[in-house]
Amino acid sequence: MQKLDSKIPDGPLAEKWSHYKANLRLVNPANKKKIDVIIVGTGLAGAGAASALGELGYNVKVFCFQDSPRRAHSVAAQGGINAAKNYKNDNDSIYRLFHDMIKGGDYRAREANVYRAAEVSNDVIDHFTAMGVPFARDYGGSLDTRSFGGVQVSRTFYAKGQTGQQCLLGTYSSLNRQIAKGTVKMFPRRDMLDVVIVDGKARGIITRNLLTGELERHAAHAVVLATGGYGTVFYLSTLGLGSNASAAWSAYRKGAFFANPSFIQIHPTSIPVLNDYQCKLTLMSESLRNDGRVWVPKEKGDKRHPNEITEEERDYYLERRYPAFGNLVPRDVASRAAKERCDAGYGVGDTGLSVYLDFKDAINKQGEKAIRDKYGNLFEMYEKITGINPYTQPMRIYPAGHYTMGGLWVDYNLMTTIPGLYAIGESNFSDHGANRLGASSLMQCSGDGYFILPNTISDYLADDIRTGKIPTEQPAFEEAEKQVADRIQRIMSVGGKETASSFHKRLGKIMWDHCGMRRDAEGLKKGMELLRQLEEEFWTNICVPGNDKDLNQELEKALKVADFFEVGLLMCEDALQREESCGAHFREEHQTETGEARRDDANFAFVGVWEYAGAEERPRLHKEALNYEYVEVKERSYK
Amino acid sequence: MEFKLKIWRQKNARTKGSFQTYPLKDVSPEMSFLEMLDYLNKQLIEQGQEPVTFEHDCREGICGSCGLFINGRPHGPQRNTTTCELHMREFRDGETIVIEPWRSKAFPVIKDLVVDRSSFERIMQAGGFVNVNVGCAPESNSNPIGKLIADKVFDAAACIGCGACVAACKNSSAMLYAAAKIAQYAMIPQGKVEAKERVDTMVKQMDAEGFGFCSNTYACEFDCPKGISTDFIALMNREFFSSKLCSQRHG
Ligand SMILES: Cc1cc2nc3c(=O)[nH]c(=O)nc-3n(C[C@H](O)[C@H](O)[C@H](O)COP(=O)(O)OP(=O)(O)OC[C@H]3O[C@@H](n4cnc5c(N)ncnc54)[C@H](O)[C@@H]3O)c2cc1C
Numbered sequence: 001m002q003k004l005d006s007k008i009p010d011g012p013l014a015e016k017w018s019h020y021k022a023n024l025r026l027v028n029p030a031n032k033k034k035i036d037v038i039i040v041g042t043g044l045a046g047a048g049a050a051s052a053l054g055e056l057g058y059n060v061k062v063f064c065f066q067d068s069p070r071r072a073h074s075v076a077a078q079g080g081i082n083a084a085k086n087y088k089n090d091n092d093s094i095y096r097l098f099h100d101m102i103k104g105g106d107y108r109a110r111e112a113n114v115y116r117a118a119e120v121s122n123d124v125i126d127h128f129t130a131m132g133v134p135f136a137r138d139y140g141g142s143l144d145t146r147s148f149g150g151v152q153v154s155r156t157f158y159a160k161g162q163t164g165q166q167c168l169l170g171t172y173s174s175l176n177r178q179i180a181k182g183t184v185k186m187f188p189r190r191d192m193l194d195v196v197i198v199d200g201k202a203r204g205i206i207t208r209n210l211l212t213g214e215l216e217r218h219a220a221h222a223v224v225l226a227t228g229g230y231g232t233v234f235y236l237s238t239l240g241l242g243s244n245a246s247a248a249w250s251a252y253r254k255g256a257f258f259a260n261p262s263f264i265q266i267h268p269t270s271i272p273v274l275n276d277y278q279c280k281l282t283l284m285s286e287s288l289r290n291d292g293r294v295w296v297p298k299e300k301g302d303k304r305h306p307n308e309i310t311e312e313e314r315d316y317y318l319e320r321r322y323p324a325f326g327n328l329v330p331r332d333v334a335s336r337a338a339k340e341r342c343d344a345g346y347g348v349g350d351t352g353l354s355v356y357l358d359f360k361d362a363i364n365k366q367g368e369k370a371i372r373d374k375y376g377n378l379f380e381m382y383e384k385i386t387g388i389n390p391y392t393q394p395m396r397i398y399p400a401g402h403y404t405m406g407g408l409w410v411d412y413n414l415m416t417t418i419p420g421l422y423a424i425g426e427s428n429f430s431d432h433g434a435n436r437l438g439a440s441s442l443m444q445c446s447g448d449g450y451f452i453l454p455n456t457i458s459d460y461l462a463d464d465i466r467t468g469k470i471p472t473e474q475p476a477f478e479e480a481e482k483q484v485a486d487r488i489q490r491i492m493s494v495g496g497k498e499t500a501s502s503f504h505k506r507l508g509k510i511m512w513d514h515c516g517m518r519r520d521a522e523g524l525k526k527g528m529e530l531l532r533q534l535e536e537e538f539w540t541n542i543c544v545p546g547n548d549k550d551l552n553q554e555l556e557k558a559l560k561v562a563d564f565f566e567v568g569l570l571m572c573e574d575a576l577q578r579e580e581s582c583g584a585h586f587r588e589e590h591q592t593e594t595g596e597a598r599r600d601d602a603n604f605a606f607v608g609v610w611e612y613a614g615a616e617e618r619p620r621l622h623k624e625a626l627n628y629e630y631v632e633v634k635e636r637s638y639k
Numbered sequence: 640m641e642f643k644l645k646i647w648r649q650k651n652a653r654t655k656g657s658f659q660t661y662p663l664k665d666v667s668p669e670m671s672f673l674e675m676l677d678y679l680n681k682q683l684i685e686q687g688q689e690p691v692t693f694e695h696d697c698r699e700g701i702c703g704s705c706g707l708f709i710n711g712r713p714h715g716p717q718r719n720t721t722t723c724e725l726h727m728r729e730f731r732d733g734e735t736i737v738i739e740p741w742r743s744k745a746f747p748v749i750k751d752l753v754v755d756r757s758s759f760e761r762i763m764q765a766g767g768f769v770n771v772n773v774g775c776a777p778e779s780n781s782n783p784i785g786k787l788i789a790d791k792v793f794d795a796a797a798c799i800g801c802g803a804c805v806a807a808c809k810n811s812s813a814m815l816y817a818a819a820k821i822a823q824y825a826m827i828p829q830g831k832v833e834a835k836e837r838v839d840t841m842v843k844q845m846d847a848e849g850f851g852f853c854s855n856t857y858a859c860e861f862d863c864p865k866g867i868s869t870d871f872i873a874l875m876n877r878e879f880f881s882s883k884l885c886s887q888r889h890g
C-alpha cells in the first residue's frame with residue numbers, strides 16, 4: 001500500500017514556504033526549452049500556470065473544452081477575491097486570513113498549505129492590478145474592499161459582481177501574450193478523457209477533438225490538471241453546464257488518490273428552482289449578504305406578499321441565531337439554517353422552498369444608487385430570470401450545489417499520488433477543509449497557478465532535462481487511446497431511449513436527496529443502492545444520436561454522466577465513513593442539542609483519501625492525519 | 640405557449656445549410672430560450688432525430704458562449720440580454736421564431752448554430768494584454784486610479800466576447816470588440832505605455848481576419864448584451880490616428 005507523504009516542510013509556519021522554495025531545484029533557461037508541460041484547464045488556475053510557465057520558457061500545451069480559454073467557469077465568479085493587504089487598517093494579516101480559513105474549513109485543512117495560500121494572496125492582487133484588472137476603487141484611487149461571510153475584516157477585492165470575469169480576462173490576457181510568443185500552444189474544444197502513465201509517471205493525455213471526434217495523443221514531461229469542480233454532480237448547480245469530474249476521474253481510475261469527495265459546498269443564496277425544465281441555478285453572490293437581510297415569516301405558511309409582512313411578523317433567523325456574525329455566517333451554516341426553516345414549514349414561494357433576502361433597510365439607509373453601484377448587475381440578473389424587481393421587493397433565494405472542497409489529493413508540491421501529475425485550483429482538495437470561505441477560491445486558484453506550481457514543478461522537471469521528447473507512439477498511449485475508444489463505442493452502441501440529460505437529472509436528484517445538505521447513514525446507503533440501479537439502467541438505455549466522429553454534444557454529455565455515477569458513489573462512501581459533522585458535511589446523527597454540527601476531532605481529524613481498486617471492488621480508504629501546531633482547535637462558533 | 644421554430648440546420652462547414660421548421664407545444668413562459676431549445680432537443684432525440692447543436696456553458700450571461708440570431712437580432716429582442724438570459728415570456732404565444740447562427744465571413748459556421756469565433760482569439764493575441772511578467776508587479780496602491788476612470792475602465796472590460804456586435808453590423812465589423820479592449824488599457828497607466836503599438840497590431844489583425852470597416856451605424860452598441868459603448872470606438876480611433884502620426888514621424 002502506498003503511504004501518503006504530504007511533504008510538509010519543517011520549520012516555523014511563516015517560514016516554511018520561503019525556506020522550502022529557496023531550496024527547490026531549478027531548470028536552467030536553455031533546458032526549459034526542452035521540456036514540455038501539459039495543462040488541462042484555462043480557469044484562473046490553469047491559465048495562470050500556463051502563462052507563468054510560458055514566461056519561464058517551458059513549452060506549454062493548454063486544453064479546454066470551450067471554444068475559447070476565456071470561457072472557463074472562473075468567469076462566472078461574482079463576489080470577490082481575498083488578500084491580506086490590510087488596506088482597511090482593520091488589523092488584518094496573513095496569519096488572520098490563514099486562521100479564518102482554517103476555522104472556516106472547520107479544522108479539516110492542512111495548516112501549511114493554507115498558510116502558503118494566504119501568504120501569496122497579496123502577490124496575486126498586485127499581479128492582477130499590474131495586468132490591468134479593473135478592481136473597484138475609492139475616490140482617492142486606491143483599491144476598495146468589502147466583507148464576506150465568516151470573517152470580521154474587510155479583505156475582499158472586487159470588480160462589481162463580476163470579479164471572476166475580470167480576474168479571468170486578466171489571466172486570459174497573460175495567456176494570450178504567451179500564445180503570441182509561441183511558448184504556449186492552445187488547444188480549445190478538447191475533452192480530456194484519459195491520462196497516460198509511462199513507467200509510473202504521468203507523460204501525457206488522450207483528448208477528443210470535439211469538432212471532429214478524433215482521439216488525439218499529447219505527450220509531455222508533466223501533466224497539470226486544472227479542471228475545476230464537479231458540483232454538477234447535483235445536475236442543478238451554480239456551475240456551467242460543461243463542468244465535469246471526468247478529467248480528475250480518469251486520473252483517479254489510473255491511481256491518483258481522491259480526497260474528501262463528500263465535502264461539497266451548498267451555497268445559501270442561489271435563485272430557487274422555478275420550474276421543472278431548469279438545468280441550472282443562478283448564484284446570487286455572497287456579497288449581497290453584506291447589505292441584504294435574510295428572513296422568513298414568523299407564521300408558518302404565511303402566503304402574503306412579502307411587502308405586506310410587517311417587521312414584527314418577520315423572523316430574521318440568522319441574526320437571531322448567530323448574533324455575532326448575523327447575516328454573514330459562513331455558507332454551510334447559512335444553507336442549513338435556510339433548509340431548517342423551510343423544512344419546518346416557514347419557507348416562502350409556491351414551493352415553500354425559499355427564503356427572503358431583503359435590501360429594504362440598506363436602500364433606505366444608503367440610497368438606491370449606492371446599492372446599484374455595488375450590486376447592479378446581480379439585481380438585473382435576478383430580474384431577468386424571475387421577472388421580479390429586487391429594488392422594490394425582496395429576492396427569493398435557496399441553497400444550491402456550488403463548490404467542491406474535495407478533489408484530487410495533492411502533496412505540498414501540488415502533485416497527486418501519480419508522479420508528474422499535478423492538480424491545481426478547485427480540482428485539488430487542498431486548502432478549504434470541509435467548507436470554503438467566500439472569495440478564497442479565486443485567491444487559491446491564482447496562487448496555485450501563478451505563484452506556487454511554477455516553483456514546485458521545476459523541482460520535479462529538473463530530473464527530465466536529459467529525457468528528450470516523450471514519444472506518443474508507444475504502448476502506454478496506444479492502450480489508453482484504445483480504452484477511451486472502447487468506452488465511446490460502448491456508449492454509442494447502447495441505442496436506448498433516454499437522453500443523457502434525463503439520466504443526469506435523475507442522478508442529481510438522488511445525490512441531492514441522499515448526499516446533500518444533511519446526510520444520515522441510512523439515506524447514504526439507500527442513495528448508493530439507487531445510484532447503482534440507475535447506473536445499470538444508463539448502460540442499457542442511454543440514447544446518443546448521431547456519430548462519434550463529429551461535433552456531438554449528446555456524446556460529450558453522456559461520457560460525463562457515466563463518470564458521475566462513480567463520483568456519486570464515492571461521495572456517499574466518504575460521507576458514510578465520516579461519522580461526524582464538519583463544515584458542509586452534516587450528519588444527522590452528529591449534532592448538538594441546538595442543531596449545530598458536532599465534530600469528532602479524536603477520531604476524524606484526518607483527510608479521507610480514496611484509492612481506486614477496480615470497477616468491481618470497493619475503494620480503499622487512507623487517512624492523512626491533520627496536526628494543528630499553530631491553531632487551537634476549537635468548537636466553531638459564530639454565535 | 641406554442642411556437643413555430645424556424646431553425647438553421649447545417650451538417651458541417653462544407654455542406655450547405657437550410658431552415659427547418661419545428662412546431663413546439665407546451666412551452667412555459669418561465670423557460671429560458673435555451674431551456675426551450677433543450678426541450679425541443681429532448682423531443683428530437685426521442686424521435687430518433689439529430690438535436691440542434693448550439694453553444695452554451697454558464698447560462699447566466701457571462702461566459703459569452705451562447706449567441707443566436709433570433710428574429711433578425713443577435714441575442715433576440717431584449718436589450719442588454721444574452722441568449723441564455725432571454726426568457727420565453729418575452730415572446731408572443733403562437734409566434735414564429737427564426738433562429739440562425741451569427742453570419743459573418745470571419746465567423747464560419749461549424750454546425751447548425753455553432754460558429755468558429757477563433758478570429759476573435761487572434762485579435763486578442765495580437766495585443767490584448769499588458770506586457771508584464773509574473774513577479775514584477777508593483778504594490779497595487781502605488782498607482783492610484785480615480786474612481787470615475789476606474790468605473791469607465793470596468794465598463795470597457797465587461798465585454799464577454801460573444802460576437803453579437805459583428806453579427807449586428809452590416810459590414811461585419813469587429814470594432815466594438817477590439818475597441819473595448821484597446822480603450823480599457825489606454826485609460827490606465829499600466830496599459831498606456833504600449834497603447835499605440837497595441838492599437839496598431841490589433842487593428843491589423845482585425846483586418847487580416849476579414850472583419851469589415853466601421854460606418855458608424857451604432858447597431859453594435861444597440862445589440863451588445865453588455866451595453867459596451869461606441870464611445871470606446873472613438874477613443875480607439877484617436878489612439879489609432881495618433882499611432883499613425885507617430886509612426887510617420889519616426890519614419
Ligand atoms: C457562480 C459562481 C460564483 C463564484 N464566485 C466566487 C467568488 O466570488 N470568489 C471566489 O473566490 N470563488 C468563487 N467561485 C468559485 C470559483 O469561481 C471557482 O472555484 C474557480 O474559479 C475555479 O477555477 P479553476 O481554475 O480551478 O477551474 P475553472 O475556472 O472551472 O476551469 C476549469 C477549466 O478546465 C477545463 N476542463 C474541465 N474539464 C475538462 C476536460 N474534461 N477536458 C478538457 N478541459 C476541461 C475547462 O474547459 C476550463 O477551462 C464561484 C463559483 C461559481 C460557480
Ligand code: SF4
Nearest residue numbers: 798799801802804863
Ligand atoms: S462588444 Fe458586446 S457584442 Fe461585441 S463581443 Fe463584446 S459583449 Fe459581445
Ligand code: FES
Nearest residue numbers: 696698703705723
Ligand atoms: S451561456 Fe454563457 S453567456 Fe450565455
